[in-house]
Amino acid sequence: MTDSKGSTRVRAAGAKRQRLMSAAAEVVHRQGAERTTIADIARAADVPVGNVYYYFKTKDELVAAALSEHARRLGTLTGGLDALPDPRARLKGLVEAWVSQRELAARYGCPTGTLAAELDKRAEGGLDAEAGRVIRLLLDWAERQFRELGLPEPDGLALTLVGAYQGMSLLANALREPGVMDREGARLLAWLDSL
């Protein structure tokens, strides 16, 4: 019931860190990593600029944090889908989740995909590999569903599915047409049913 100052502080500190990660995820998705300044993120998280460095030693660490925040959100999504008994239903649920984000996708693209594309242009840091790892998480989850369905080459199917998602997000974004998400989403659902 009582909170020692210490634990309050720790909790507050943890909250601050989380606030920074969340803000980083949002702002970086919207503006891209390169155009996002530490000050942007600090402002969004309502944390003084000088204080950010207590939680993240470099900007790259903050970008990595944004990435892992997106991974966490992806985990929450697939974790929820795992409750469904049918693997096919899980995959279709994933596609439906994508389509439900159509507006965001048309405006800013897939958070992980666009970040991956951006980070892959960097020579230094190793952040590029990090983005690949998050995408691999998604691929692995999809592959598990396809395998559970007993389909051949579940890894190839996962590649096709996730590739289609990245492609449709990019097109919706580049053309600024959320409708692309609906159209391609419907096609993917039909495809999943046909397997």
Added chain:
Amino acid sequence: MTDSKGSTRVRAAGAKRQRLMSAAAEVVHRQGAERTTIADIARAADVPVGNVYYYFKTKDELVAAALSEHARRLGTLTGGLDALPDPRARLKGLVEAWVSQRELAARYGCPTGTLAAELDKRAEGGLDAEAGRVIRLLLDWAERQFRELGLPEPDGLALTLVGAYQGMSLLANALREPGVMDREGARLLAWLDSL
């Protein structure tokens, strides 16, 4: 055979501008628009920094030039394919061209796609729409082929084809696996044959 002084100068000037466009296309593809400095492009084109501004008034104009250079190359590619009598063969030729670029795609992604993703995060300038327009060129070309084949919803098929390309490029890039291009390329060829 002989060159008047005048035409030499004009040709040289044109050559320099072309050299800058080409350099911009390459460097921007490799480093991204944001991380590319005017100096980078100037160095790659072997042009003094100050002179770049004689040809392009702003960095944005140079990025636009890079984009249109990619559009030009795309035009060259599809223009060549147009010589083929069969639309299906043209589409398959396109996919094969994509696959043949697997190494570049795995390292830097699709030039137009990654640039579109980057530019779409900008509020100012009209550069974002510009990238969309280049992608639309590709979509339109593909749609024409599908229509010539007498297939229903040629625009949707084009969306699926180009989307698959963007997706596979992004995955190959994020995972640093050129093999993705081969695998998905083969699938696309089979799909085209099945239509």
Added chain:
Amino acid sequence: MTDSKGSTRVRAAGAKRQRLMSAAAEVVHRQGAERTTIADIARAADVPVGNVYYYFKTKDELVAAALSEHARRLGTLTGGLDALPDPRARLKGLVEAWVSQRELAARYGCPTGTLAAELDKRAEGGLDAEAGRVIRLLLDWAERQFRELGLPEPDGLALTLVGAYQGMSLLANALREPGVMDREGARLLAWLDSL
């Protein structure tokens, strides 16, 4: 006598800002706004260049600060004169103050006047109007004195007085003759007595 850390910091920060304003006022008066670089002001204020932007977001803001510094000094001058009981004595005190600055005027002109002339050539920014406002302060003060003397058309008299000051400063400056200030100053004193 003792300074808490906080107040020291605040005072130091305020002192730095003031130092920048003061340096800007001086350097801009000497070199003109256009020929003055941020580095010039930073050097004069003994502040690292990059730090200047913590206090003033643009060069224009610094020029505006220089202007308001001059307005402040003008306010100090007229404020001191307000202590005199006789309005005529106040006006003559103003003229005497001008004459006492003869060397500075002959070298660099009236700070506000020359700045106004320079800024009025700019289309952008609202800085031109700003200079006019400072001059209006002087006009208004003079008008109040003339009105208190019960003279007709006090605004016209103020215009004549301030105009004469601007004119003599400009001539003294253009001819590099401080004597112009003495000569015209004496005439103004006689004129004030004759009213």
Added chain:
Amino acid sequence: MTDSKGSTRVRAAGAKRQRLMSAAAEVVHRQGAERTTIADIARAADVPVGNVYYYFKTKDELVAAALSEHARRLGTLTGGLDALPDPRARLKGLVEAWVSQRELAARYGCPTGTLAAELDKRAEGGLDAEAGRVIRLLLDWAERQFRELGLPEPDGLALTLVGAYQGMSLLANALREPGVMDREGARLLAWLDSL
């Protein structure tokens, strides 16, 4: 009657030079010397940038040319007034000429005065002295008229007259009020009559 190519060329060259001087006078008056680029003047004179340097070796020479163009125009004005039999009428004619330029003065100030103020802030070049010389021409002319009227201290009267002109131009400009020119102009006319 016949024009050899040579003389045509010379005449054309002279015309070009004059066009440049005239353009320089106008543009520098409007934008100030510092904000005026060689390209601005070249454009206004319809002369290719590279060619400007054939007529004026440096930008400073062009500014000096602008100054001497203003001196020439001043000479034309006073030369015209010299035709009047009465010196007082000449002086009043000068004031009336000033007032007739009220709009220009309110917008850009006196060409010579503002240029003098700007150039006097320069250490190098000696252009500053040049501006003083043009103003001296005006002072001398006015002094001659006052002397011819048999008035004491004609040089002081000239100083007062020209100073008033500079002052009213500056105020009209700073306040953006052409009315200042009318008001002070009327006062000067009355003053001339009272002498």
Added chain:
DNA sequence: TATGAATGAGCATTCATTCAT
């Protein structure tokens, strides 16, 4: 002479990162 093109020094501004308290 005429002219488009070339050159490089200089400047305002941004921003990640560090420091002092």
Added chain:
DNA sequence: GATGAATGAATGCTCATTCAT
């Protein structure tokens, strides 16, 4: 831990001047 302030390297862009023809 918290915070405003400090720091300096980097970058886009301008422009007077020069060059090649």
